[in-house]
Amino acid sequence: MKIAIIGHGNVGGALAQRWAAAGHQIVIGARNPEDEKVGRLTGASDRISAASIPAAVEAAEVILISTPAQIVADLAGQIGPATGKVFLDATNAVWKKPEPYPNGLAALKALTGATDVAKAFNTTGFENMADPQYGSQAADLFVAGDSQRAKEIATQLAKDAGFGEVYDFGGDDKAPLIEQFALAWINLAIMQGYGRNIAFKVLTR
Numbered sequence: 425m426k427i428a429i430i431g432h433g434n435v436g437g438a439l440a441q442r443w444a445a446a447g448h449q450i451v452i453g454a455r456n457p458e459d460e461k462v463g464r465l466t467g468a469s470d471r472i473s474a475a476s477i478p479a480a481v482e483a484a485e486v487i488l489i490s491t492p493a494q495i496v497a498d499l500a501g502q503i504g505p506a507t508g509k510v511f512l513d514a515t516n517a518v519w520k521k522p523e524p525y526p527n528g529l530a531a532l533k534a535l536t537g538a539t540d541v542a543k544a545f546n547t548t549g550f551e552n553m554a555d556p557q558y559g560s561q562a563a564d565l566f567v568a569g570d571s572q573r574a575k576e577i578a579t580q581l582a583k584d585a586g587f588g589e590v591y592d593f594g595g596d597d598k599a600p601l602i603e604q605f606a607l608a609w610i611n612l613a614i615m616q617g618y619g620r621n622i623a624f625k626v627l628t629r
Contacts, residue, residue, distance in 0.1 A: 425449070427443055427449070427451070427488060428451050428484035429453065430477060430489050430490065431491035432454060432459075432465060434553075435545065440465055440468075441465070441472070442553065448471065449471055451474065451479075451484060453477040453481060453487075454476070455477065478503065481504070486510045486581070487509055496513075496522040496528040496532065497523065497531045503535075506537060510541075510573065511541040512543075512577075512578050512581070513528040513544070526599075527599045539571060540574040542578045544566075544578035544581075545582070547602060547605050547606045548623055549620045556623065558625075562588035563587055563623030563625060564591060564623075564625050565582040565588075565589075565591075566592075567582075568601070569599070570595045588625070
C-alpha cells in the first residue's frame with residue numbers, strides 16, 4: 425500500500441517505520457522534504473521517501489494526518505481536493521481545535537471533499553506505535569468514522585503495525601468520544617504519573 429504521512433513527529437515517525445517494515449511504501453509529506461528530521465526517517469528504510477505535501481498526497485492511496493489538530497484546516501488547503509483518497513486522522517482536538525471545525529475528521533471532510541475518513545491512531549502514545557507488544561499480548565487500538573472503507577484500512581494498518589484487536593467506536597459522531605479516550609490515556613500516563621509505557625487492552629468473556 426502507498427501511504428502518505430503528513431506530520432513527521434513522534435507518531436508519524438513511529439508508524440512510518442512500522443509500516444515500512446511491514447512492506448508498505450511510505451512517503452513523508454513535508455513543507456521542507458530536505459529537513460534533517462525527515463532525512464532521519466528516509467534514511468531508516470528504503471521504503472520511506474519524502475516529498476512536498478501535495479506530491480505526497482497525489483502519490484498515495486492512504487493519507488495519515490499526525491499533526492497538531494489546530495493546523496488541520498490550514499493543512500487541508502495544501503492538500504487540495506482529494507476525492508477518492510482515504511484519510512486517517514490521528515489528531516486530537518482535546519485542547520485546541522481546527523477552528524471553525526470541532527475536530528480534524530470534520531475539517532478534512534469539509535475541506536478536501538474526501539468521504540473516506542476515519543479517526544485512528546490517536547488513542548495511545550507514540551511508544552505504543554513503535555512497539556505495541558506487552559509480553560505475550562499486543563495493545564488494542566480504536567477507530568471511529570462513518571466510512572467503513574476507511575475503518576477497514578485503519579484496522580489492517582493497525583494490525584500491520586503490530587496491534588492486537590481493533591475496536592470500532594462508531595461513526596463520525598463518536599469522534600469527540602474517541603478523543604476523550606485519548607485524553608484518558610494522557611491522564612493516566614502523564615498527569616497521574618503511570619508513565620508512557622502503558623496501553624489499553626479490552627478483555628472479553
